[in-house]
Amino acid sequence: MDKKMTDVKNIYGKEEIEGHQGPVLSYTEKVIDHFTNPRNVGEMSEGLADGYALVGDPECGDQMKLWIMVEGGKVFDIKFKSYGCPGAIATSSMLTELALGKTLQQAKELTDDDVVIALEGIPEQKKHCSLLGVTALHQAIENYELGRNKA
Amino acid sequence: MIYLDHNATTPLDPEVFDAMLPYLREHFGNASGYYRLGREARAAIERARTQVADCLGVSPKEIVFTGSGTEADNLALRGVARACREKGRHIITSAIEHHAVLKTCRDLEGEGYEVTCVPVGGDGRIDPEEVRKSITPETVLISIMYANNETGVIQPIEEIAALARQKEILFHTDAIQAAGRIPPENITAQADLVSLSGHKFYGPKGVGVLYVKNGSPVAPILTGGTHEHGLRAGTENTAGIVGFAEAFARAAGACERRAASIERLRDRLEKGIVENIPQVVIPGSKAPRLCNTSTVSFRGIESESILLYLDLKGICASAGSACTTGSPGPSHVLLAMGFSSRQTNGAVRFSLGKDTTEEQIDFTIETLKEIIEKLRSVSSISAC
Structure with missing residues (x-):
């Protein structure tokens, strides 16, 4: 987990250009993998999901829906759907992979940096995408805990 | 490519x-x-x-x-x-x-x-x-x-x-x-x-x-x-x-001859997209247009995701104008035409050239069909 962002190679096998200001983006192989084969895509019906969150705004470019099923204090199942750029889709997918099987406490401690590191880096302009998934997860857990408290 | x-x-x-x-x-x-x-x-x-x-x-x-x-x-x-x-x-x-x-x-x-x-x-x-x-x-x-x-x-x-x-x-x-x-x-x-x-x-x-x-x-x-x-x-x-x-x-010498064949291919691309992919809009298609240009808005998905997928399949296209790819914000042109920012966010521009072939266009249509279906299956917003 101590990989440095600057060590990351992009999909064309070139070093990320330090301080590059242009519009050209390059993604790591991990990002491409999670973008083209996103994990845990899907929805859960209302009866099945223990927690749900909807974050982001499609007008501004990204949105995520996240469902969790909790069993034995752990994230037993997780499903997502995301609208947005490759960064939004890949970070959503990676987040679900990181959260699956974790205790709720561990899941609550996941940060956007954990997602970025697991993806072996993400272009600077896309850093905000990694917040989408983490925010959705935390809200879904909150939603679950609120529901349990009510019951 | x-x-x-x-x-x-x-x-x-x-x-x-x-x-x-x-x-x-x-x-x-x-x-x-x-x-x-x-x-x-x-x-x-x-x-x-x-x-x-x-x-x-x-x-x-x-x-x-x-x-x-x-x-x-x-x-x-x-x-x-x-x-x-x-x-x-x-x-x-x-x-x-x-x-x-x-x-x-x-x-x-x-x-x-x-x-x-x-x-x-x-x-x-x-x-x-x-x-x-x-x-x-x-x-x-x-x-x-x-x-x-x-x-x-x-x-x-x-x-x-x-x-x-x-x-x-x-x-x-x-x-x-x-x-x-x-x-x-x-x-x-x-x-x-x-x-x-x-x-x-x-x-x-x-x-x-x-x-x-x-x-x-x-x-x-x-x-x-x-x-x-x-x-x-x-x-x-x-x-x-x-x-x-x-x-x-x-x-100048070749332009009229080139235009006819490029336009035929552009129209083939648009027809192929419209016939194979639901929920698409082609801004400006009712007006007189350059023979080579087509912007297509795919509802329910974001254009950079389409561009990256196309790139991975060896197809170069752009979102709006190339100068702004990667920078945030929807196309000022499509917004000025009255499209919502959601529709604008899903717009991809294809611009053909003198060496574009029918095989390339057909491959692009097939690829788009696959890509759009896949991205829509991940998308949190409905295409309809």
């Missing part, structure tokens, strides 16, 4: 490259030089100027070579604004211009000029009546693009130019996307100032032209030597200028 981003740039024609090469090698002289080496460069530049002027049906004295299309736009706007500042300080342009025009106008606003941006209709066309209504006694310049870079929609230039002429206002058109795609003599027929860029018609990058109709008041924006009739200081880019002229002459 399937290259469908010809509005961003085109590959250099090998024969144009061959014509340029001697001026990068043995004929390297400064065209202002006294000696033979310099005179050779000067002769090549003047031959190129005549070649461009002949294609446009104008005088060589009216051709100013610049360092890019953007510079040509800047020279037209800033040059006229400066030369006419005592006459008036109002400029009319449109909401769908390229940033080279829009941001220059913004900048001129900061210098005390007033700018009116006329709107466009849902079909992507400017209504000349809107231009007429915007004219004030202070108006010194009207700048309206010939054809839009994102939608390809051709603007009613003749009507707008006639309005300008009637009111004795200078008329500039950014014809950068139109050049090489429509007969060149049509471009200059109406305008006082016309911007062109070499790399949009298989010429080199880094060279543009501003046509300045004889007698039009334009002040230089680059000062120094007396190059380019005193309008553009800087040692001439001889190879670039030779390449521009060679490419322009070739495009």
